[in-house]
Amino acid sequence: MNGATARKPASASAVSSGWKLQAVSGNPCRHSTSGPLPASRQARSRPLARIQCGVNAGDIMSASICCGRPYTSGPLASRKARPMIKQRLTELVQEPEKLVDLTWPYLLQLALALAIFFIGKRLAAWLVQLVRAAMRRAHVDDTLGDFLGNVLFGLAMTVVVLSSLHQLGIDTTSAAAVLGGAALAIGLSLQQQLSSLAAGVILIIFRPFNKGDVVEIGAGIKGVIEEIKIVHTRLRSFDNREVMVPNASITANTITNYTTRGTRRIDLVISISYGADLLRAKRVLLEIAGADPRVLKAPAPTVAVKDLSPNALDLSMLSWVKTADYDAVRADQLEAIKLRFERDGIPLPSSSMEVTLKQPPASSGASA
Template sequence: MENMFDTYIYPWVINILLALAIFFVGRWVANQIIKLITRLLRRSKMDDMLVNFITSIANILLLLVVVVAALDQLGVDTTSLIALVGAAGLAVGLALQDSLKNFAAGVMLIVFRPFREGDFVEAGGVSGIVEHVTIFNTVMRTPDNREVIVPNGGIYSDVIVNFSARDTRRVDMVFGIGYDSDLKQAKAILVEILANDERILKDPAPVVAVSELADSSVNFVVRPWVKSADYWSVKWDTTEAVKLRFDAEDITIPYPQMDVHLHEHDDD
């Protein structure tokens, strides 16, 4: 009985304890390495989105190394295991083509960085602020504060519009006046409204021009340049100011209408 204990049970107990020690110590070491990598990357002023992506990949790889080392201590043939994992990975990869597509797209988003965390973008059919990019998905926050999780494959395979990529934006507005209204007076009012708004940039200079003689109105294009953060406030405030001034100056803003003519026929 004593020989059986010394020959079989004792070595297995030791191997199990060593394997557990390798696993838990390895996980601790892996966590410390991840923390060190994170500090070094942040110290290099690398983008947070890229830091999170790199550390998540490194964490998976280190955990895999720890598991293989623990199994090797138990006497498991890790060579065969790795081959088995590779074969299983191929089978799973074929079954999860969409997930792999999202993973590849996530890598491309990280490498080429068409947007950063905090940018307001239109991508994958969603408009919102980029919260962060994970391995498979991008988390965005919409203007009404909804959280939307968009697959990376849907983002990278579609058009990406980054509204925060430039410091300035042009506000495109169209205002119509009636044909009986004073054209020069209306243009002067529009120019004055833009000139009195300190948020509107002087360079490039704003544009106010007659763009179209439409069916029921004379249309002005009004195109001031503003800082990206002021885009919506300038658009809304300018639209309100134009309506109030046009009303005060008796300049009509036409709206769709239909004239109906009735013809009477004499039965005699």
Template sequence: MEDLFDKGTEWAPIVTDWAISLVIGLVIFVVGKMLAGKVSGWCKARMLKSNVDAAVAGFASSILYALMFAGVVLMALGQVGVETTSFIAILGAAGLAVGLALQGSLSNFASGVLIIILRPFKVGDFIDAAGQMGVVDRIELFHTYMKTVDNRVVIIPNSAITGGCIVNFSREETRRVDLVVGISYDADIRLAKEIMEGIIAADERILKDPECTIAVSELADSSVNFVVRPWVKAADYWTVRADVLEKIKYAFDERGVGIPYPQMDVHLHKQES
């Protein structure tokens, strides 16, 4: 009996320590799982508030939760006394093998995460990226979908977008229309400038501030070139550009201002024999 009592006394501290470690491990597991859910839910809500696609937000929050949950499990097991080094080694080896097998896909995935975080463009923006120009239809973790002006759907890998220049035409509210208008050398420069100023002033879509620039830019081979640079709202860019060019052509024809075309003068010299 005394032997049993002595052994019980010896084992009591060990059992107590193990029980305390088990309780602490359970607390770490429960609290960590709760925090992982809260953090992933908060991140999902923030992405949805930033107009990120719901599928992308859900997938990204799920990955974040899985990573945090794995860390919580390892911490809890370590607290209980389970050797986690082998688990980490196995996970690392598996991750390396998967990474090598899916190198291209992971590159697109990483680029998709960067696009979501840095937000160089959003759904509905008109952009020029990876040699394609169109309106962003949706952003996914591996691909971005764009609709071109002729209503084609272009699916672009995210790595191709982040690996090159991105021109976002919708980021700013206003754009400058850059036009070059040439008149013949025998035309009246003052009259041509007066006509263009009148057309610009009459168009209500053209902003007064910043002021439109109309000036002679070049004495070219066949023409005197003007630059016409009105500022408009981004949504009015293409319609204003087309309308202004059309009105200038009609007005020049009515007022007798010639618009030249490339030509070559050939001079023949008669040689006396």
């Protein structure tokens, strides 16, 4: 043969087995000119070759799949490959057992992924119910319990979804990296909202005020607490306006709670003229405080001299009342003091200015 090695003709079994035999024994691609595949690549291509290359020796579609080449490369892109593809699909339809053999592994993976998703979802809901029940037994606020339960459910569902995708053969490492990057971006863009969320957790845990309390936040926000949420707190002002205050602003300012204590002290400063009878004025003020049944007997009301101002004598009147009666009793006391002082002739000071005009002395020439 002139030094050439004679090729051994393929047997009938080799021809009938087609690319399946070639994929196991050597290069599965007839049109490949690069020689036999390396051992590592042959090992990776064998499972796919056994599944998808069990066709006749002229099936170019299966050969391209086994080589890992795209459908648009080589002879597959030509029009001559289309009849072969159509023929292969027709064979699969006519022989359902082959179609079942091809699709069964994927259907099994899909079924397992769905089972992981639904069972995991049910377990996550059950776990959240246990956590919420434990928080109720520990007398934790319902708002905080609902928030923590939702966070726990979201984390559990993230793990369930990633597990389902992994069962389908999807690389979850890249998905976890994408989720981490998205969480970082969201955290940077929502810094103020997240700070309000953390402040809401602090307010719910430590409870500096409750629903219905009269509070003053900072120096300008005063009203009745209507609702405490995880991000903001809703107040009702005394002129019936609804005020939404971010929780971060609440924790960053001074909080004055007027309702925490059951009683409050009314501090009034009454000024009288220096010409008025001091002892009589003190006696009248004590009578006014003692005549009101809403004023508490203990501690007893007191009246004392507070200051000697340039234009008046300042008296301090102190009386204790219940917190709910504070505004009404204070207004009634001021009205009663004004009417009683007018009736008893106790003068109240008034702002006045005394102007003295001096006549310049007449000149000697003018007198002559």
